[in-house]
Every structure is written in C-alpha cells, then in structure tokens.
Amino acid sequence: xxxxxxxxxxxxxxxxxxxxxxxxxxxxxxxxxxxxxxxxxxxxxxxxxxxxxxxxxxxxxxxxxxxxxxxxxxxxxxxxxxxxxxxxxxxxxxxxxxxxxxxxxxxxxxxxxxxxxxxxxxxxxxxxxxxxxxxxxxxxxxxxxxxxxxxxxxxxxxxxxxxxxxxxxxxxxxxxxxxxxxxxxxxxxxxxxxxxxxxxxxxxxxxxxxxxxxxxxxxxxxxxxxxxxxxxxxxxxxxxxxxxxxxxxxxxxxxxxxxxxxxxxxxxxxxxxxxxxxxxxxxxxxxxxxxxxxxxxxxxxxxxxxxxxxxxxxx
Amino acid sequence: xxxxxxxxxxxxxxxxxxxxxxxxxxxxxxxxxxxxxxxxxxxxxxxxxxxxxxxxxxxxxxxxxxxxxxxxxxxxxxxxxxxxxxxxxxxxxxxxxxxxxxxxxxxxxxxxxxxxxxxxxxxxxxxxxxxxxxxxxxxxxxxxxxxxxxxxxxxxxxxxxxxxxxxxxxxxxxxxxxxxxxxxxxxxxxxxxxxxxxxxxxxxxxxxxxxxxxxxxxxxxxxxxxxxxxxxxxxxxxxxxxxxxxxxxxxxxxxxxxxxxxxxxxxxxxxxxxxxxxxxxxxxxxxxxxxxxxxxxxxxxxxxxxxxxxxxxxxxxxxxxxxxxxxxxxxxxxxxxxxxxxxxxxxxxxxxxxxxxxxxxxxxxxxxxxxxxxxxxxxxxxxxxxxxxxxxxxxxxxxxxxxxxxxxxxxxxxxxxxxxxxxxxxxxxxxxxxxxxxxxxxxxxxxxxxxxxxxxxxxxxxxxxxxxxxxxxxxxxxxxxxxxxxxxxxxxxxxxxxxxxxxxxxxxxxxxxxxxxxxxxxxxxxxxxxxxxxxxxxxxxxxxxxxxxx
Numbered sequence: 131x132x133x134x135x136x137x138x139x140x141x142x143x144x145x146x147x148x149x150x151x152x153x154x155x156x157x158x159x160x161x162x163x164x165x166x167x168x169x170x171x172x173x174x175x176x177x178x179x180x181x182x183x184x185x186x187x188x189x190x191x192x193x194x195x196x197x198x199x200x201x202x203x204x205x206x207x208x209x210x211x212x213x214x215x216x217x218x219x220x221x222x223x224x225x226x227x228x229x230x231x232x233x234x235x236x237x238x239x240x241x242x243x244x245x246x247x248x249x250x251x252x253x254x255x256x257x258x259x260x261x262x263x264x265x266x267x268x269x270x271x272x273x274x275x276x277x278x279x280x281x282x283x284x285x286x287x288x289x290x291x292x293x294x295x296x297x298x299x300x301x302x303x304x305x306x307x308x309x310x311x312x313x314x315x316x317x318x319x320x321x322x323x324x325x326x327x328x329x330x331x332x333x334x335x336x337x338x339x340x341x342x343x344x345x346x347x348x349x350x351x352x353x354x355x356x357x358x359x360x361x362x363x364x365x366x367x368x369x370x371x372x373x374x375x376x377x378x379x380x381x382x383x384x385x386x387x388x389x390x391x392x393x394x395x396x397x398x399x400x401x402x403x404x405x406x407x408x409x410x411x412x413x414x415x416x417x418x419x420x421x422x423x424x425x426x427x428x429x430x431x432x433x434x435x436x437x438x439x440x441x442x443x444x445x
Numbered sequence: 446x447x448x449x450x451x452x453x454x455x456x457x458x459x460x461x462x463x464x465x466x467x468x469x470x471x472x473x474x475x476x477x478x479x480x481x482x483x484x485x486x487x488x489x490x491x492x493x494x495x496x497x498x499x500x501x502x503x504x505x506x507x508x509x510x511x512x513x514x515x516x517x518x519x520x521x522x523x524x525x526x527x528x529x530x531x532x533x534x535x536x537x538x539x540x541x542x543x544x545x546x547x548x549x550x551x552x553x554x555x556x557x558x559x560x561x562x563x564x565x566x567x568x569x570x571x572x573x574x575x576x577x578x579x580x581x582x583x584x585x586x587x588x589x590x591x592x593x594x595x596x597x598x599x600x601x602x603x604x605x606x607x608x609x610x611x612x613x614x615x616x617x618x619x620x621x622x623x624x625x626x627x628x629x630x631x632x633x634x635x636x637x638x639x640x641x642x643x644x645x646x647x648x649x650x651x652x653x654x655x656x657x658x659x660x661x662x663x664x665x666x667x668x669x670x671x672x673x674x675x676x677x678x679x680x681x682x683x684x685x686x687x688x689x690x691x692x693x694x695x696x697x698x699x700x701x702x703x704x705x706x707x708x709x710x711x712x713x714x715x716x717x718x719x720x721x722x723x724x725x726x727x728x729x730x731x732x733x734x735x736x737x738x739x740x741x742x743x744x745x746x747x748x749x750x751x752x753x754x755x756x757x758x759x760x761x762x763x764x765x766x767x768x769x770x771x772x773x774x775x776x777x778x779x780x781x782x783x784x785x786x787x788x789x790x791x792x793x794x795x796x797x798x799x800x801x802x803x804x805x806x807x808x809x810x811x812x813x814x815x816x817x818x819x820x821x822x823x824x825x826x827x828x829x830x831x832x833x834x835x836x837x838x839x840x841x842x843x844x845x846x847x848x849x850x851x852x853x854x855x856x857x858x859x860x861x862x863x864x865x866x867x868x869x870x871x872x873x874x875x876x877x878x879x880x881x882x883x884x885x886x887x888x889x890x891x892x893x894x895x896x897x898x899x900x901x902x903x904x905x906x907x908x909x910x911x912x913x914x915x916x917x918x919x920x921x922x923x924x925x926x927x928x929x930x931x932x933x934x935x936x937x938x939x940x941x942x943x944x945x946x947x948x949x950x951x952x953x954x955x956x957x958x959x960x961x962x963x964x965x966x967x968x969x970x971x972x973x974x975x976x977x978x979x980x981x982x983x984x985x986x987x988x989x990x991x992x993x994x995x
Contacts, residue, residue: 180837180991183837183840183841184840185836185837185840185990185991186990186991187990204845205843205844205845206843208840208841208842208843208844209843211841212841213837213838213841215834215837215838215841217834218838219833219834219835219838220835220838221740221833221835223744224734228733228734229734231734232734232740233838233842235734235735235736236736236737236839236842236843236844237842237843272838275838
C-alpha cells in the first residue's frame with residue numbers, strides 16, 4: 131500500500147516527574163513487516179504506543195507515522211491506522227455492533243462485508259452488550275475495530291490478551307495477511323511465542339530503553355541452544371558452569387539442563403572427561419531464552435536493577 | 446493502613462466528607478458575620494406561619510438564622526447526600542466496579558464485610574456531624590454572637606440521626622439489588638422528595654400531618670434548635686436505620702452477587718424481542734451511535750427524562766394549583782416578611798405569584814435541576830471517558846480533540862435547553878390551570894436565565910474535566926463554586942453589599958425577572974462567562990495528557 135516508513139521515532143523520551151518511562155527511543159517499522167515490540171510489564175511499551183498515538187506528549191524527541199508528524203498531523207494519521215489499546219475498555223452499554231457502528235461513523239468508509247468476515251473468523255458475538263461479554267470476546271470486538279478500515283499501519287498493544295489459542299492463531303493469520311497486502315503491524319507483547327510466530331523483526335525494551343533490535347531469524351541464528359544431559363553419576367554444576375558459552379545451568383542429581391552458545395565439541399569434551407554420558411538432547415533456543423539472556427547480560431553489566439531478573443520473571 | 450475492610454472503607458470516603466464539613470463550617474462563619482451586620486429588630490414581628498415555613502423562630506437572630514440557612518438546608522442536604530453516596534457505594538459499588546469477587550475471596554463472610562462497611566459509614570457520619578457541631582459551637586463564641594435559647598447539640602443530634610437514616614436506606618437498597626445506581630437514586634429521590642414535601646405540606650392547611658410520612662420531618666419538624674431533642678423522633682430515625690441494616694444483612698446474604706455487568710433497559714428488551722426488534726433497532730441502534738454528540742446524548746437520556754419530567758410535573762405543573770390553594774394564607778403574613786430575609790431564599794415577595802415562584806421553583810430548585818444535568822454530562826464528557834479508559838480508543842479515530850470537546854459541549858447545551866424548556870412548559874401550564882397571575886413572557890425570560898446558570902456551571906465542569914481528566918474534580922469544583930456563589934449572592938443581597946455582583950446568581954434573579962422581565966445585561970454577563978469557559982475547554986483538553994488509569 132505504501133513505501134513509506136510506517137512508524138519512525140527519533141530520540142523519543144518520556145519522563146513522568148523523576149520516572150524515565152522512555153529514554154531516547156529510535157526505531158523504524160518498515161512497510162510490509164510485523165514489528166514485535168517485546169518487554170516485561172512496565173518496560174515502556176505502552177508509553178511508547180500512547181506517545182505515538184498522541185495520547186500523551188513526549189518530553190523530548192519526535193515520532194512520525196507514514197511520514198506524518200504524530201502530534202501535528204494526528205488526525206490525518208488516524209485515518210490510516212488501526213489501534214488496539216492495552217487492557218481494552220469499551221462502552222459497556224453498547225453491543226459489539228453498536229460499538230463498531232460508532233467508530234465506523236466517526237471514521238467513514240468501512241466495508242461492512244469485511245466486518246462480518248472478520249467477525250466470523252474470530253467467532254465474535256456482535257449482538258451482545260460489550261459489558262456482558264467475557265474479556266476474550268470483548269477483545270475480539272477491539273480487534274475488529276482495529277482491522278475494519280483496512281489500515282496501512284496496525285498498532286496493537288498486547289492484543290492477544292484473553293484470546294483462546296485457536297482464536298490467537300486466526301488472529302496471527304490475519305496479521306500476516308494484511309502484512310502480505312502491504313500494510314505494517316506494530317505489535318507490543320510479552321508473549322514471546324506469539325512474536326516469534328508472526329514478527330519479522332523484534333525490538334526488546336527494558337526500563338524505557340531499547341536494548342536490542344534484530345530480525346527474528348538472526349536472533350535464532352545466534353546459535354543458542356538448550357541442552358539436556360543425563361550422566362552416569364550425580365553431576366557437579368561447577369564443572370558445567372566452567373565451560374565457555376554455558377549459561378543457566380540447572381542440575382538435578384544426574385540430569386543437567388543448560389543454555390549453550392558455541393561449538394558442541396567443547397561441551398562434549400568437558401563432559402566426557404568426567405562423566406559417563408547416558409543421554410543428550412538439544413533444541414534451538416526459542417526467543418524466550420534469547421530474551422532472558424539479554425536481560426541476564428543487562429544485569430551482569432550492572433545496567434539494570436536486580437528485580438525481574440530471574441528466569442521466570444519475564445513471563 | 447489497609448488492615449481491614451473497615452479501615453479501607455473509612456479511607457475511601459473520609460476526604461469528601463472532610464471537604465464538606467470544612468466548607469459548611471466556613472459557610473456558617475461567613476453567614477454569621479453577615480447576619481451580625483444586619484439590623485434584625487424587624488424580625489421580632491414574624492408570625493408563627495412564617496416560622497413553620499422556613500423554620501426560623503420568632504426570636505430570630507444572627508445565630509439561628511445562620512444555623513437554619515447553612516446547616517438546616519445546605520448542610521443537611523449535603524450530609525444526607527454524602528450518606529446516600531456511602532451507602533450506595535459501599536456494597537453495590539464494589540459490584541459495579543467488579544471488585545467484590547476479590548474482596549469476598551478473602552476469608553470474610555458477607556455479614557462481616559457488611560458490618561465492617563456499615564461501621565465505617567456510621568463512624569464517618571458521626572465524626573462529620575461532630576465536626577459540624579464543633580464549628581457550630583465555636584463560631585458564635587469566636588464572633589461573640591449570642592446563642593441563648595438555642596440548642597446546637599440537639600440540632601446536630603437530629604441532623605446526625607437523619608443522616609444515618611439516609612445512609613442505611615441506600616445501604617439496604619444496594620445490598621438487596623446490587624445496583625449502586627438504584628441505591629443512590631432511591632436514596633437521593635427520597636431525600637429530595639421529603640425535603641420539598643415537608644416544606645410544602647406544612648404550608649397547606651389540613652395537610653400538615655402528611656409531612657410525618659417523610660424522614661425530613663423528624664429532623665426539622667420539632668425545631669430542635671429551639672425546642673431541644675425530641676427523643677421520640679430520634680428513636681424513630683435510629684430504629685428505622687437499625688431495621689434497614691437488618692434488611693441489608695438479609696438481602697446481601699441471600700442473593701447472587703453481580704459480576705460487573707450492565708443493566709437491561711426497556712430499549713434492550715425491545716431489541717431482544719423478535720417482534721419489536723426492528724422498532725428497537727430503529728430507536729436505539731443507528732441513531733445513538735451516529736456521532737459523538739448523539740452517543741453522549743444517549744448516555745444521559747435517562748437523566749434528562751427524569752429531571753425534565755420532575756421539573757415539568759412537580760415544580761411546574763403542580764405549583765400553580767398549590768399556589769392557588771395557599772394564596773390566602775400567604776397573604777395573611779406576607780406583610781410581616783422582611784424583604785431581606787426572603788432574599789436568602791431567592792428573593793421576591795411571597796404574597797405575589799412572582800415572589801412565590803421565585804422562592805419555590807426558581808430560587809434553588811431550578812438551578813439545581815439544571816446543574817444536575819449539565820454538570821453530569823460535562824464531568825463525564827471528557828474526564829469520564831478517560832477514567833473509563835475509552836478515550837484512547839475514541840481518539841484513535843480520525844477526529845480531533847477539538848471535535849470531541851465541541852460535540853460533547855453541543856449535547857450539554859442542548860440538554861440544558863431541554864430542561865429549561867421543561868421548566869417553562871410545566872410552570873406555564875400550571876399557571877394557566879391554577880389561574881395564577883404570572884406573566885408568561887417574564888417566565889420565559891427567567892427560564893432562559895436559569896438555563897444560562899446551568900450552562901455556566903456545566904461549562905466550568907467541562908473545563909475542569911478537560912484540564913484534569915478527573916470526574917470527581919469536575920463535579921466538586923463547579924458544585925462547590927455554585928454553593929459558595931449562591932450563598933454569597935444571598936447574603937450580599939441582604940445587606941446590598943457590592944460583592945454580590947461577583948456572583949453569577951446576582952445576574953439571574955438580581956433584577957427579579959419574573960416581575961420585571963428579561964434582564965438583558967444579566968443575560969449578556971452569563972452568556973459571555975459561559976462562552977469564555979466553553980472556549981477554555983478546547984485548549985485545556987489539547988494540552989492535557991490522556992489519562993491511562995482512573
């Protein structure tokens with residue numbers, strides 16, 4: 131639909147008093163891609179989205195959408211984007227259909243055949259009052275509202291909240307379809323598997339700072355693996371931790387789990403000298419481990435605080 | 446701090462109560478200062494009819510006038526209103542907010558929760574009334590005003606008992622229905638009805654006994670300020686409160702809790718019934734979501750209907766025949782009425798129809814009715830959407846913030862106009878039916894002026910909501926301003942003080958439009974103020990950051 135950079139931020143900064151919610155954010159969302167914006171709760175994802183949506187105003191820096199300034203041209207921008215806020219709230223007394231009609235009236239040019247198609251695909255109930263819907267069914271109304279005007283850029287803040295796995299999959303297919311047709315998607319999430327499945331590139335944000343910006347493919351190709359070993363006698367964690375490239379070693383008697391980056395030979399040699407190797411299995415690390423690894427580094431280098439560091443913390 | 450349901454309940458509500466008590470104490474001080482400066486010797490001639498009408502004794506002096514004006518009307522309404530808000534919010538409010546599930550997931554029975562909340566309510570209301578009592582005792586001492594023959598303690602014991610009654614009434618309705626809107630509506634409705642009913646019934650010969658059906662009678666009926674505590678009345682109020690508490694306990698324990706959900710309106714029923722579905726769709730569906738203005742209108746159509754209907758029927762239509770029936774008794778003591786005193790209640794001479802209407806309909810009730818509508822719409826317009834977190838989604842549409850402010854302002858102005866017209870139509874019909882000698886053109890002018898008053902404070906609410914994003918501020922600031930400015934105007938007109946002109950109410954009834962016709966200068970002042978405030982709302986909302994959470 132367009133060759134313009136879909137979303138562009140330059141030194142985008144937002145302070146709330148002393149709290150630096152967003153620090154010097156530079157990023158581009160290219161046309162025809164799904165950009166995954168990953169980070170734990172409170173990292174600054176929603177602040178970023180609310181700033182580019184002109185709901186709040188940056189302390190410094192600027193942002194543009196489809197080549198238009200996010201503040202000065204916000205109304206023109208909103209003709210061409212779809213938006214799904216985090217923790218969606220709708221008008222409880224309106225039905226889903228009323229809600230969509232309201233937004234369609236404010237927007238103009240909505241194709242109702244497309245709306246019914248979207249509703250069918252997601253299994254949305256549009257004749258019930260939004261206030262009486264479960265959160266997942268309410269979210270479907272929000273998803274339809276974001277998609278219904280065929281936007282050039284979709285901005286969605288943790289959109290899968292409350293959707294069941296089947297609907298999530300359909301929703302992801304819908305995202306790939308609109309991207310295939312030339313639109314772009316800016317998808318904030320802490321659900322790593324979702325981003326891994328649909329995103330082309332990923333930005334990772336923490337404490338308001340962008341700490342990584344890579345393609346999903348290159349993140350995977352870092353060669354990080356998850357390794358599980360079974361050895362003949364009770365294992366000593368220190369031995370495994372000493373192997374270069376090994377991280378997050380967990381020892382349970384004779385079973386050892388670790389993340390490993392590097393040549394497998396180094397690891398095998400170190401183990402074979404001491405233990406009998408009963409069984410070994412490896413798999414590509416998923417984004418989750420890569421994600422945690424980044425955080426781990428961040429903390430070891432002393433840039434972060436010691437909260438939310440443990441491996442479970444970012445889920 | 447949050448060691449129990451009790452302390453949390455206290456903490457949730459103490460602030461509003463404190464503000465109310467401090468404001469009332471300040472108004473009392475202000476009132477006594479002004480009354481002190483007026484020559485009160487003329488009051489000694491007042492007859493008993495007048496005493497029953499406004500509750501002011503024959504030995505009227507600065508202290509009793511101030512107690513009755515500030516505590517006896519404003520104070521009692523505000524304290525009872527706060528009690529209704531507490532009673533409605535404490536049980537049913539948690540269901541509306543959807544927090545009741547988490548609350549009752551704790552090892553506390555429903556009875557324990559209800560007892561804790563009721564205890565918090567009683568504590569707060571008693572403390573609030575104690576605060577009023579302390580101010581009531583201290584103010585005359587500081588100002589060296591005589592209070593001989595007056596029993597402030599008895600007065601406040603009665604006020605406390607009535608306040609508790611209204612709190613428990615709302616608590617009982619909320620506990621049975623789980624609907625805070627219903628609880629608040631019933632509580633406020635009974636409060637308003639009983640306030641006016643007691644006032645009016647005591648003026649109609651032979652109907653005085655009916656006043657005993659209303660709780661307000663047991664607060665003011667025995668004139669506790671002069672006669673001391675009427676223990677029978679207190680026992681009745683407290684006993685009914687206790688009974689209502691038992692009713693609340695039973696209701697709360699036996700019913701299903703509501704999940705956060707919506708009510709079912711008549712329109713919804715029409716839409717869900719296949720026979721009437723088409724009609725329902727036509728009434729509701731497309732029209733009410735066709736624009737921001739229409740959507741806003743549909744959200745408040747219930748309120749508009751109730752207020753307009755009440756004003757049309759009760760304050761308008763019925764007032765004509767009521768006046769005709771009491772005209773004689775009015776005339777019998779009208780000569781004794783000092784003009785300055787009546788000014789407090791909106792001015793005018795009670796013996797003439799214009800004066801009667803100015804006091805009964807237009808002095809306080811009509812401005813309140815208009816403000817209820819305009820301030821509700823204005824406060825919810827911007828701040829309400831922010832607190833409900835729908836503003837982000839609304840602004841994701843290609844509409845500018847100015848459009849949003851403008852469309853919501855249009856609805857407020859239109860609704861204010863409807864209420865103003867309902868007052869006019871009802872009053873005019875009542876005048877014709879009762880054969881009252883009131884100029885209908887002057888009546889129209891007065892209705893225009895009172896509509897402007899409503900729009901003025903609505904516009905103030907819109908500005909505050911636009912700038913702060915907080916519904917509570919958008920309600921309290923204009924309501925507080927209206928209360929202060931109304932009192933200021935009333936007190937200033939007693940002594941013809943120049944600072945009365947600082948109050949917008951001066952431009953409303955100051956020139957007695959029911960007698961003298963349209964006050965074009967006053968209308969211009971009110972219009973300009975309203976337009977300026979409305980205009981300020983646009984930049985205020987442009988600057989504000991849309992709030993994310995309530």
